[in-house]
Amino acid sequence: MQTIAITGATGLLGRALVKIFKTQYNIIGCGFRRAAPPLVSLDLSDQGAVNNFLDEYAPDVLIHAAAERKPDVCETDHAQTLALNVAASEHLAAQCSQRGIRLFFISTDYVFDGTQPPYNEQATTNPLNFYGQSKQRAEQAVLSIDPGHCVIRIPVLYGEVEYLAESAVTVIAEQLKASPSGAHDDWAIRYPTHVEDIALTLADLVALPAKKLGGIYHVSDTQAMTKYQMARTMAAQLGVDAEQLVAVPEPTQSAARPHNCALQDTRLHELGIAHHRDFASAIASVLSKHL
Template sequence: MKSSERFTVALIGASGLLGRAIAGELASARNAKDWRIVHTARSRVDNRSVKLDLLDYDAVRAFLRDFAPDAIVVTAAERRPDICEKDPARARALNVDALRVIAAEARSLGAWVLSISTDYVFDGAAPPYFPDATPAPLNAYGRSKLDGERALLASDPASCVLRLPLLYGPFTDWSESAVTSLTPAIVESANPANPPASMDAWATRYPTFTPDVAVVVRGMLEQHAKGATISGITQWSGDEPMTKFDIAERIARVLKVDAKLVAQHTPTDATPRPRDCHLDSGRLEALGIGRRTPFDIAITGLLANYPNVPDQ
């Protein structure tokens, strides 16, 4: 089903937080008419996407052989650290084994793979982290993503990994991002009858707007389409350091609620998380790829688009 005239991209995980942003960016790109984008989704399937369960490896192989894409962007993964810690076998099946299947099939088809990874491949003890820094993940999620990186690049060194930090963007429910998931507690804390909301003030994060990442991915795909393939490890990150406590204060200001927030200065998560995994984005910046929307502008726009804030 591959078109000989158009550059075909398989976007695996197009219904997720990042996948939707990438799908929208590719559809609106000035060269969109020259591209054919095939979306896949596991549960939130619509008339624009192909239903695909990454744990059905035979189905994954059949899909790729059927559509024979020029490039494959893999955004689908198990990305919840607590879930990965409870079921590391399933996390590896999605984050490592499925990626290995995709990589092997892509190599036989001559397709370039761009896989999304995470800043959690690092332990957060010595930022900033450059692409060649030695990984040292602290939890099952980070280990599975690191092993996925290695499986992909071992299969085809011309493929590419894009490491990203904490993501937020247009959402379908509050829980899609660790940024927007803070909102209900922020609003509820403003009710005099409710206790204050405790917010982590220990770990430094770099919230990164998914529409900005989509611009990065489009730029990387355009490089590949014109024969200037980017391979190996790349990274992109927002450049505003903040804790979840800082994020919560900003959200409260945007919503104009008098939130009662308590800063937690020691880690309380059951699953260990790194303290500061600031990713250096210099490699992509040097290529002129990238965009950063200031956090306050982005979060204001997001919350304005979703006015049904939980009752105070």
């Protein structure tokens, strides 16, 4: 049985990866501050500890899902963002290459500026904020070290959250509960994607021979929605009158966001890999556990 190591296993995507992969593989999940057995505590900024981890567990595949993903946080702390999103990823890529470990690096649609969607895997990147810039640099480092490594670009995620503010999607429900007539962004077009669909897609990719892989893959659902539209979708379940909600037609966050970063999953389509679900029913299932 192959061994799959997963960084960021305490996070939203990481937990879904563990859930999906543990049915077929030996899983070594790691985190940092929130890691508790059976997860392994690993400081990705400690290169010696990373090397020891890879030598001790000798995974066949490493899925690198750990990152600082909040654009506004990245904008205010460049040093920490570079340490985790770039330096740690570059080191993992080099060490995995030396040991013959297949690396899947989780990136973002924010490497694009959102002006010419949809974007295929070969499209020119032009990130608008520091989060996107850090991921762009990491992508370039990972693939320059080993073209056999895989970069997985994903959009905004939702799924089984530990608390509503854990996801940029489910936090909208928390905002609705606090302010039933609040304002929500109706400018940026997003493609909310369930973390289990990302995990299922990765499971399909991992099952393929390594010689067939390498390079960039886009994984995204296809329902285009602004946060205002997501809020209207969630309103009824929360007992909120959707007609009270206020649409904000221009961006308001401190870190610049792209208008529309639709990811075209050309390579997955060629492989016959597709995992999607209806947003309305999926988000209803997620929220039902928090009402």
